Amino acid sequence: MIQNLTEHDREHLQEALVKSGQKVTPQREAVFTVLLAQRDHPTVDEVFHRAREVMPGLSLATVYNCLETFVGCGLVRQVNHERESTRYCPNLAPHAHFRDKETGRVHDIELPSEVIKSLRSILPPGFDSDVIEISFHGRSQIKESSSN
Amino acid sequence: MIQNLTEHDREHLQEALVKSGQKVTPQREAVFTVLLAQRDHPTVDEVFHRAREVMPGLSLATVYNCLETFVGCGLVRQVNHERESTRYCPNLAPHAHFRDKETGRVHDIELPSEVIKSLRSILPPGFDSDVIEISFHGRSQIKESSSN
DNA sequence: TTGCGGATTAGACTCATTCTAACCGAATGG
DNA sequence: CCATTCGGTTAGAATGAGTCTAATCCGCAA
Numbered sequence: 133m134i135q136n137l138t139e140h141d142r143e144h145l146q147e148a149l150v151k152s153g154q155k156v157t158p159q160r161e162a163v164f165t166v167l168l169a170q171r172d173h174p175t176v177d178e179v180f181h182r183a184r185e186v187m188p189g190l191s192l193a194t195v196y197n198c199l200e201t202f203v204g205c206g207l208v209r210q211v212n213h214e215r216e217s218t219r220y221c222p223n224l225a226p227h228a229h230f231r232d233k234e235t236g237r238v239h240d241i242e243l244p245s246e247v248i249k250s251l252r253s254i255l256p257p258g259f260d261s262d263v264i265e266i267s268f269h270g271r272s273q274i275k276e277s278s279s280n
Numbered sequence: 281m282i283q284n285l286t287e288h289d290r291e292h293l294q295e296a297l298v299k300s301g302q303k304v305t306p307q308r309e310a311v312f313t314v315l316l317a318q319r320d321h322p323t324v325d326e327v328f329h330r331a332r333e334v335m336p337g338l339s340l341a342t343v344y345n346c347l348e349t350f351v352g353c354g355l356v357r358q359v360n361h362e363r364e365s366t367r368y369c370p371n372l373a374p375h376a377h378f379r380d381k382e383t384g385r386v387h388d389i390e391l392p393s394e395v396i397k398s399l400r401s402i403l404p405p406g407f408d409s410d411v412i413e414i415s416f417h418g419r420s421q422i423k424e425s426s427s428n
Numbered sequence: 429t430t431g432c433g434g435a436t437t438a439g440a441c442t443c444a445t446t447c448t449a450a451c452c453g454a455a456t457g458g
Numbered sequence: 459c460c461a462t463t464c465g466g467t468t469a470g471a472a473t474g475a476g477t478c479t480a481a482t483c484c485g486c487a488a
Binding site for chain 3: 154155157160190191192193194197215
């Protein structure tokens with residue numbers, strides 16, 4: 133279930149927020165806790181329902197706000213697949229995503245730096261990219277949901 | 281402007297449609313023509329307005345239908361960036377997309393097969409992918425719109 | 429204690445996309 | 459020939475993720 137943040141995670145949250153001039157609030161802690169508790173790339177709606185169990189008054193708008201804030205200060209990444217609802221991912225290491233056709237589940241795929249380099253090298257001169265998104269789409273036999 | 285399809289392109293359209301049990305219609309020809317005339321990854325709405333100039337009665341729903349049909353029979357690709365409206369691309373060669381932060385314009389980036397191979401190789405056993413999407417996000421000095 | 433500013437909230441709104449139900453027109457077959 | 463069928467087209471309604479708005483809340487500083 134949803135336990136509290138570890139001291140370490142709480143500091144991580146606090147540092148990132150303060151560094152970009154924002155406050156730690158109970159709502160932000162709750163949302164961040166939900167993200168760390170189950171690393172299954174939840175949608176906003178899923179985060180909303182999970183966080184509500186622990187903070188019943190929480191509103192959907194606030195969940196949108198919190199997640200946007202976290203993206204803004206680099207705490208989490210957005211994951212988009214086709215036009216489905218946006219999912220959120222607290223894994224900060226560079227990685228690709230694999231979306232299972234059958235279950236809809238999203239898995240993180242480690243991305244070695246030499247692969248990133250070879251990708252960057254295919255850009256013709258005049259192109260300068262700071263974000264590269266890579267997503268695979270297919271089938272997998274892996275069924276575990278990679279909770280924390 | 282929008283000229284007619286070449287004999288070659290018309291055959292390409294006809295073959296793909298017939299092969300998947302569907303008909304060539306004036307609307308489909310118009311939409312396909314628009315896609316080939318200006319390869320700037322238009323949105324549905326842009327396709328709609330361009331096609332209307334040549335076929336005023338055309339409806340938006342039909343444009344959606346045509347594009348979906350084309351995707352289904354492998355004539356065009358969908359391009360999604362974040363949650364912006366879907367764009368369409370008649371370039372069938374494997375390629376990545378580069379989205380210019382400033383202009384919003386999308387450029388095709390050639391994708392050498394060894395890069396594809398190295399990407400496929402980072403998938404752990406148990407993962408089998410048929411589609412890989414790669415998109416860069418950044419700035420470019422290239423201003424031409426790569427029309428046909 | 430008052431006032432300020434950021435955060436939160438409910439609900440209205442937007443807008444891309446999908447759905448629905450009616451209609452059209454070419455091909456089929458009686 | 460005419461009726462039927464069936465894929466395609468159409469306008470407009472419905473959906474739903476996400477955004478906006480205006481009111482309220484709350485901690486802190488004057």
